[in-house]
Amino acid sequence: MKQSKSPLVRLKGQTVSLSSPTAMPLASAFLWNPSMMLQINCRGYATAQFMQPEPAKYAHAPNLEAKTFMQPEQPYYAHHPGRFFYVKDLDSKELFSAPFEPVRSQPRSFDFSVSGDCISWLVVQNDIELKICVTLSPDRPLELWEVQIKNVANVDKRLSLTPYFPVGYMSWMNQSANYDESLQAIVCKSITPYQQYSDYFKNRDLKDLTFLLAERSPDSYCARQSAFEGDGGLHNPDALSTANLGNEEASYETPTCAMQYSLRLKPGQHEQLRFAFGPAKNLEEIEAINAALFTENDGFSRASKEYQNYINRSRSPLSIETPDKELDNFVNHWLPRQVYYHGDVNRLSTDPQTRNYLQDNMGMAYVSPERARSAFIRALSQQSTNGAMPDGVLLSEQAELKYINQIPHMDHCVWLPICIDAYLQETNDFEFLENTIGFADSDEQTTVAEHIHRAMRWLFNQRDDRGLTFIAQGDWCDPMNMVGHKGKGVSGWLTLATAYACKVWSSICHAQNLPDLTAEFQAMSNACNAAVNKHLWDGDWYGRGITDDGKLFGIADDSEGKIYLNPQSWAMLSGAASSSREAAMIAAIDLHLVTPFGVEMLSPAYTSMREDVGRLTQKHPGSAENGSVYNHAAAFYSYALYQQGHADRAYDVIRKMLPNNESDDLEKRGQLPVFIPNYYRGAYRQFKRTAGRSSQLFNTGTVHWFMRCLIDGLFGVAGTKDGLKISPNMPTNWPSAKLTRFFRGSEFNIDITRNSDVQQARIHVNDVLLSGALIKNIEPGCHYDVKVELPNGG
Numbered sequence: 001m002k003q004s005k006s007p008l009v010r011l012k013g014q015t016v017s018l019s020s021p022t023a024m025p026l027a028s029a030f031l032w033n034p035s036m037m038l039q040i041n042c043r044g045y046a047t048a049q050f051m052q053p054e055p056a057k058y059a060h061a062p063n064l065e066a067k068t069f070m071q072p073e074q075p076y077y078a079h080h081p082g083r084f085f086y087v088k089d090l091d092s093k094e095l096f097s098a099p100f101e102p103v104r105s106q107p108r109s110f111d112f113s114v115s116g117d118c119i120s121w122l123v124v125q126n127d128i129e130l131k132i133c134v135t136l137s138p139d140r141p142l143e144l145w146e147v148q149i150k151n152v153a154n155v156d157k158r159l160s161l162t163p164y165f166p167v168g169y170m171s172w173m174n175q176s177a178n179y180d181e182s183l184q185a186i187v188c189k190s191i192t193p194y195q196q197y198s199d200y201f202k203n204r205d206l207k208d209l210t211f212l213l214a215e216r217s218p219d220s221y222c223a224r225q226s227a228f229e230g231d232g233g234l235h236n237p238d239a240l241s242t243a244n245l246g247n248e249e250a251s252y253e254t255p256t257c258a259m260q261y262s263l264r265l266k267p268g269q270h271e272q273l274r275f276a277f278g279p280a281k282n283l284e285e286i287e288a289i290n291a292a293l294f295t296e297n298d299g300f301s302r303a304s305k306e307y308q309n310y311i312n313r314s315r316s317p318l319s320i321e322t323p324d325k326e327l328d329n330f331v332n333h334w335l336p337r338q339v340y341y342h343g344d345v346n347r348l349s350t351d352p353q354t355r356n357y358l359q360d361n362m363g364m365a366y367v368s369p370e371r372a373r374s375a376f377i378r379a380l381s382q383q384s385t386n387g388a389m390p391d392g393v394l395l396s397e398q399a400e401l402k403y404i405n406q407i408p409h410m411d412h413c414v415w416l417p418i419c420i421d422a423y424l425q426e427t428n429d430f431e432f433l434e435n436t437i438g439f440a441d442s443d444e445q446t447t448v449a450e451h452i453h454r455a456m457r458w459l460f461n462q463r464d465d466r467g468l469t470f471i472a473q474g475d476w477c478d479p480m481n482m483v484g485h486k487g488k489g490v491s492g493w494l495t496l497a498t499a500y501a502c503k504v505w506s507s508i509c510h511a512q513n514l515p516d517l518t519a520e521f522q523a524m525s526n527a528c529n530a531a532v533n534k535h536l537w538d539g540d541w542y543g544r545g546i547t548d549d550g551k552l553f554g555i556a557d558d559s560e561g562k563i564y565l566n567p568q569s570w571a572m573l574s575g576a577a578s579s580s581r582e583a584a585m586i587a588a589i590d591l592h593l594v595t596p597f598g599v600e601m602l603s604p605a606y607t608s609m610r611e612d613v614g615r616l617t618q619k620h621p622g623s624a625e626n627g628s629v630y631n632h633a634a635a636f637y638s639y640a641l642y643q644q645g646h647a648d649r650a651y652d653v654i655r656k657m658l659p660n661n662e663s664d665d666l667e668k669r670g671q672l673p674v675f676i677p678n679y680y681r682g683a684y685r686q687f688k689r690t691a692g693r694s695s696q697l698f699n700t701g702t703v704h705w706f707m708r709c710l711i712d713g714l715f716g717v718a719g720t721k722d723g724l725k726i727s728p729n730m731p732t733n734w735p736s737a738k739l740t741r742f743f744r745g746s747e748f749n750i751d752i753t754r755n756s757d758v759q760q761a762r763i764h765v766n767d768v769l770l771s772g773a774l775i776k777n778i779e780p781g782c783h784y785d786v787k788v789e790l791p792n793g794g
Helices: 197-203 225-229 283-295 299-311 325-348 354-367 369-380 412-427 430-434 448-461 492-511 515-535 565-574 579-592 631-643 647-655 663-669 702-714
Strands: 009-012 015-018 028-033 036-041 046-051 084-089 095-098 109-114 119-125 128-136 143-151 157-166 175-180 185-190 209-214 220-224 255-265 270-280 318-321 436-438 445-447 717-720 723-726 736-743 746-754 762-765 774-776 783-790
Touching (some): 028 325, 143 157, 143 255, 175 220, 185 283, 209 283, 225 255, 270 283, 283 299, 318 325, 318 702, 325 369, 369 412, 448 492, 448 515, 565 631, 631 647, 647 702, 702 717
Antiparallel strands (some): 015 109, 036 046, 084 095, 109 119, 119 128, 128 143, 143 270, 157 255, 175 185, 220 255, 436 445, 762 783
């Protein structure tokens, strides 16, 4: 029996709200601007990063953290950075905190609401209503907080409201904090630790101040964490047991930001307070922010409005109305936002991995094509003359390749034709291929097309005597670092991906009437497919690769990691799999990899190190690449299914990337349907208790493929060189759907219905029956009414 819809989560237009701080305690949302990112959960814990130019934090953990990338399944703890508001009734002595931490007293009512440009809470407790909202500056690394406190009792109340923004352990070299009366701000000072004298010159321009700036002067403050907490701890701070906070400063002690306001509220009366929180280089910068927000005429509201305008740039290429209202809400409001985030701030990195950078801008081709075009040119300008792409794309002259980008991976060239194909489909900008750009290692200049020719030839030449592609220390699965570190191991997936990339590029050459190049790249594709079919077919699916020592893995004889999803998906895309092999692969995927939360990346998950595969096998079973529902890989599978006409199965794959609005599923995943996470826990057959749990990590190339699955697959409204092709692949149980497709400056209002009287798709454009499925001669600025009739069950 189907469960009833959950009252926990409500979809209200462009807002998603959660009604409990405890049922889904890790549920979170994120905001960003060009210089920062803020992720905050329903209970008030927050993670924020800003660029200077490398990623940095202004609110820290209790101990000095190593600099690293964002982590999945971020743990939270008592002293995790957060944004909290203590409210105390000065007569009854009752104390609570909002949103929920650190006091953790259960509110009478709770609402955590997420919209595109702000995150807010409405908390009612002890006859006090607290409205809290955070948004960002449109361009600075700056959080903008607005708090309204209201007396909902029928008697007067004497209250204290104390915003408490912990700053954490800033520096072992030098840290302190004080209240600056002229600024109405607590200013926490530090010096970024360094050892080599040369690092001083790198660090001297860093924003080493963290400040909490108030529109209204507090009645008291505390800038020292130990003085604020005392023995009571964060759930009952000593500082709140007295009439005021004591105006404590920090001198080489852990700083914090706490401001106290004493309020007298009559029944129904409310007061509003506004704050800004962020990093700065010096006091002059804070003074300028103070002037812009609180001295100039309503600067705070103006900044909030400008941020709203900034977020609204994430325009969607389509708006949908289907039988699946939860899908509608995500696609219409949240998907373009997450796509735009990736392309806009490059995951807050100065050296994004090339594969990520190219796929992120594949998504941008739909929401901001001009940005995608510039990104592709930037990436290609860092290519070597031999055709090889770098492991990371440097976004500034000061940037350096770091961490994972210092390890050789072999897949980066693959993504060039695949991602640029989406851009060409969307824009018809084939002139882009004739742009002349240079290389990283010479003064030579040549066309974009020639750059991609060289990339495909370089890829094709990185093969062994069997015709299989070398893996080095990883391919798209970058922790697969020990299959080929001796120089002999090969990747089945990468050989198939090379075949698909060459196939796509051959098609693009064909569209430009280049027969010799069309034949050359198709022959490369055929050769790669043939090698895989000869050496990697295992009876019911394709193996993942062959190790340095000649061991075929990802096969039925393996006790762990016996089947991998990616080779099966890309064998369908490349054309390697015959119809009988395709049927066998899909049956094996259904048997071994499909779960209630999506399709796992591999199964069974590894439970111990396999030294000829690599560090992915050291990851906890069911997490990340080791057998999770890794949504990026699942999106490849869905796209392949759509390409092969498996509409119902393809839809099921992408739909499971989103929580459904049923209490069991929501609580199991623990995530709001406002972004697609990098993964959900897998190893469903091994560790069922944790299966389905969201990573809460919104950095993922999944969203760009999700968008492409919708456009090329589910709704079948993809561009071609000659126009817009209409070929829907709706689930068989959908009787109808409506969508608006924004394409090449025109608007297409498309109404799709099933009709038992038609045997094949019938399309009318502005009441004229279309011959075929292609709308040609599109004129920018025009509106087209499109009626599509599909046969039942097709």
